[in-house]
Amino acid sequence: MCDDEARMRHRAAHCRRLVVQVSAGPGMIGSFAGSEEGVCRMGLVSRQQMDADVDFYALWLEDADDVSExxxxxxxxxxVAVCGQRVYLQSxxxxxxxxxxxxxxxxxxxxDGGVWEAQGEAGMDVPSGQVGVWTYGGPCEDAIELGEAGRRWHVRAYVSGREQVRELAxxxxxxxxxxxxxxxxxxxxxxxxxEEGTGGVVASVL
Structure with a gap:
């Protein structure tokens, strides 16, 4: 089998696995499970809508299992500002x-071609495959479902309505x-x- 064909088959299998895992998660909308070929071609695996909370002008993203200071x-x-494994979004x-x-x-x-007031990018490790959305009052009820554990992810963030909410708040x-x-x-x-001293395993993202 040629290298190009092998890569195509690996990509198709990877896309099918992601579709099954993500579309089954709670809070997901726009399931693509019935059109795997279309998902792979477009590259979009899932969409999720949720409400977040902001206290003191900020919210942040971090692995759902990481609650360290x-x-x-x-x-x-x-x-967008990175501190340790947290990605802060300034509101x-x-x-x-x-x-x-x-x-x-x-x-x-x-x-994205929408009208946005600010944009930024960052990288983050997500060993659990879920991203918690936090503010100073605590975590949001829903977590972001990425669909695959033990990976490093890049996130691109956009925001609109900053001037409007400044006045309304x-x-x-x-x-x-x-x-x-x-x-x-x-x-x-x-x-x-x-994992040192336990005999278990941990995922170290390179």
């Missing part, structure tokens, strides 16, 4: 509920005045290592 971005940080409003749209891709997607707890789009795609492959 981290440093925080300093004053004047950019829209325009103090306390409110933005709308969060999530896309999971099997490769780097094109830049001074008067009320605004709902969906600010809107985010997150595009995730895998960029690293796991290497399974023996």
């Amino acid at each position: 981290r440093d925080e971005p300093g004053d004047g940080a950019s829209f 325009g409003g103090h306390t409110h509920t933005p709308a969060l749209s999530v896309e999971v891709w099997d490769d780097q997607p094109p830049v 001074e008067q009320e707890v605004a709902v969906h005045a600010e809107r985010y789009l997150l595009q995730f795609w895998p960029v690293g492959h796991p290497q399974v290592l023996a």
